[in-house]
Amino acid sequence: MRRRLLTSTLVVAVIAVLLLGVPLGIVVSRLIVDEAAQELRAEATRLVGEVEYARIQETPLDPQQLEQKYPGRYIQIYERANPPKATIVGKASPPGHQMAEDAQSENGIYVRVSRDRDQVEQDVRARLLLIVALAGAALAVAVGLAIVQSRRLTLPLLDLAKIAERLGSGDARPSRHRYGIPELDQVAEVLDRSATRISDLLTREREFATDASHQLRTPLTGLTMRLEEIVAASDQPGVVREEGEAAIVQAERLTAVIDELLAAARRQRHAQAEPVSIDEVLIQQITEWEPVFRGLDRTLLLEGTRGLKALATTGGFGQVIATLLENSLRHGGGTVVVTTTQGDSYIVIEVADEGPGIADDIAPKVFERNVSGGGGTGLGLTLARALAAADGGRLELVRRRPATFAIFLRPADEDNRTRVVSGPA
Numbered sequence: 001m002r003r004r005l006l007t008s009t010l011v012v013a014v015i016a017v018l019l020l021g022v023p024l025g026i027v028v029s030r031l032i033v034d035e036a037a038q039e040l041r042a043e044a045t046r047l048v049g050e051v052e053y054a055r056i057q058e059t060p061l062d063p064q065q066l067e068q069k070y071p072g073r074y075i076q077i078y079e080r081a082n083p084p085k086a087t088i089v090g091k092a093s094p095p096g097h098q099m100a101e102d103a104q105s106e107n108g109i110y111v112r113v114s115r116d117r118d119q120v121e122q123d124v125r126a127r128l129l130l131i132v133a134l135a136g137a138a139l140a141v142a143v144g145l146a147i148v149q150s151r152r153l154t155l156p157l158l159d160l161a162k163i164a165e166r167l168g169s170g171d172a173r174p175s176r177h178r179y180g181i182p183e184l185d186q187v188a189e190v191l192d193r194s195a196t197r198i199s200d201l202l203t204r205e206r207e208f209a210t211d212a213s214h215q216l217r218t219p220l221t222g223l224t225m226r227l228e229e230i231v232a233a234s235d236q237p238g239v240v241r242e243e244g245e246a247a248i249v250q251a252e253r254l255t256a257v258i259d260e261l262l263a264a265a266r267r268q269r270h271a272q273a274e275p276v277s278i279d280e281v282l283i284q285q286i287t288e289w290e291p292v293f294r295g296l297d298r299t300l301l302l303e304g305t306r307g308l309k310a311l312a313t314t315g316g317f318g319q320v321i322a323t324l325l326e327n328s329l330r331h332g333g334g335t336v337v338v339t340t341t342q343g344d345s346y347i348v349i350e351v352a353d354e355g356p357g358i359a360d361d362i363a364p365k366v367f368e369r370n371v372s373g374g375g376g377t378g379l380g381l382t383l384a385r386a387l388a389a390a391d392g393g394r395l396e397l398v399r400r401r402p403a404t405f406a407i408f409l410r411p412a413d414e415d416n417r418t419r420v421v422s423g424p425a
Contacts, residue, residue, distance in 0.1 A: 005146060005149065005150040005153065006143070009143070009145070009146035010142065010143060010146065013139050013142035013143070021131055021132070021135045024131055025127075025128050025131050028128070028131065029124045032123055032124050032127060033120060033124070036099060036115070036120045036123075037099065037101060040099065040101035040115060041103070043101075044101050044102055044103035044112065044113040045103045047077065047103070047111040047113065048103045048104065048105050048111050051079065051105075052105055055109075063087060063088075066087075066089045067089050070089070070090070072090075072115055073089070073090050073115055074089070074091060074092045074093065074098075074113070074114045074115070075087075075088070075112070075113055076088055076111070076113075076114075077109070078109070078111075079109055079110075080110075081108070092114070093114065093115070093117070093118075097116060097117045098115070098117060099114060099116075100112055100115075101113055152179075152181070153181070153184075156179040156181065156184045156188075159175075159179075160184070160187055163191050164191060167191065167194065167195055174195045174196055175188065175195070176192065227247060230244060230247065246287075246288070273312055273313055273391050273392055274312075274313070274412075275309045275310070275311060276309065276310055276311070276312045276313070276314055276412070277309055278309065278340055278347065278409075279307065279308070281314060282302055282338055282349070283302070284318065285318060285321045285322055285325060286302055286338065288322075289322070293329065293336065298329075298333075299334075299335040300325070300335075300336050300338075301335060301337045302338050303338070303339045303340075304338075304341050305341055306340075308340055308342060308347050309411070310409035310411055310412055311410045311412050312393065313390075313391055316387040316388075316390060316391050317387075317388075317391065317409070319383075319384070319387055320387050320395060320407055321338075321351070321407075323381065323383070323384040324351040324405050325351065327381070327403075327405075328355070331403075332353030332354070332355030332403060333354055333355035334354025334355060334402075335353070336351065336352070336353045337351075337352050337353075338351050339352070342411070345410075345411075346409060347409045347410075348407070348408055350406045351404070351406075352399070352405075353403060355402055355403060356402075357400050357402050357403045358400045358401070358403050363400050366381055366397055367381050367382055367385045367395070368382065369382045381395075388407055392409070392410050393407060393408050394407075394408050395407050395408075
């Protein structure tokens with residue numbers, strides 16, 4: 001590209017120099033020749049006046065004085081008198097190399113002034129050489145500017161190519177390079193925006209993989225417990241049937257969790273919120289988790305107002321409850337109570353236990369990613385809060401000791417439903 005820029009600039013400069021220099025040379029040559037001819041004509045006219053003045057004064061012409069006054073000229077003066085007079089001053093140029101002009105008066109005076117044409121042509125050549133030198137200087141300047149401009153254009157393009165190649169290899173860091181050329185700066189800005197979007201996509205993909213592994217762990221744990229119950233009660237057909245049905249429910253719940261994760265990855269869960277029976281979801285979760293609590297000699301209770309409906313997604317709301325119950329199982333103690341109440345603007349579901357609660361240094365950032373006070377992954381409450389927010393609600397820590405979490409959901413109004421807009425918790 002640099003070579004093409006240099007070549008094109010040089011061609012344009014040569015054409016411009018030819019279009020301007022050739023006519024300029026012709027005009028300058030003609031001007032010099034015309035100026036020399038006018039000078040000779042003026043000298044001849046002036047000599048005619050001097051000769052007439054000398055005749056009036058009856059003084060003879062002095063050839064030496066005329067030669068000093070008109071150096072380099074060959075002068076011929078003819079006077080019509082009786083007898084005729086002729087005065088010659090200077091040295092004649094070789095034939096074919098003369099430039100001559102003449103003048104005459106009414107009194108019979110004829111003057112012819114000539115000079116060597118070679119001197120005029122030498123002056124013309126000097127001026128043409130000056131024009132050629134200026135043209136060469138103009139071409140040199142054009143080539144220098146072309147080199148500078150080509151470097152200014154090609155080096156940023158090479159830099160942009162390296163940035164694009166780096167993006168293709170997975171390095172999505174914005175370069176923030178600007179080059180002072182609007183078009184190239186626009187390309188650099190587009191590449192920076194693309195790098196930011198690619199970085200966000202890669203971050204979302206990594207977070208999705210982490211979130212998926214964490215979210216799938218809870219239903220897989222429940223499914224594993226059901227299968228263990230089936231194995232342990234292999235000689236009791238009734239128990240096997242009951243646990244098998246529960247395992248099927250767990251498998252279906254696992255499928256729903258996967259659908260929820262995929263929908264969240266596409267940012268479409270906020271558009272799927274619909275009236276959900278709070279009791280139905282809570283009873284399902286308590287049924288799944290009650291055997292685990294019972295195995296640890298702990299109690300799981302459901303209290304509060306029944307028959308409530310809220311705008312949510314069954315899978316998302318169920319996953320939030322499952323996360324809170326799992327946290328109570330792992331980090332809490334005593335009886336776990338799930339309480340539902342109806343407020344003016346929200347339906348509130350509280351999950352509380354009788355454990356030691358949450359430490360003061362952990363409580364302000366308990367919902368932050370990778371924050372855990374008990375050796376966990378630090379993702380459960382973060383994802384639970386995001387799921388609640390996606391349904392148009394929020395998840396809050398309302399009491400530290402004993403730990404009490406509350407889910408706030410919009411009540412379902414089937415006569416005048418309002419679209420739920422997701423936002424930060």
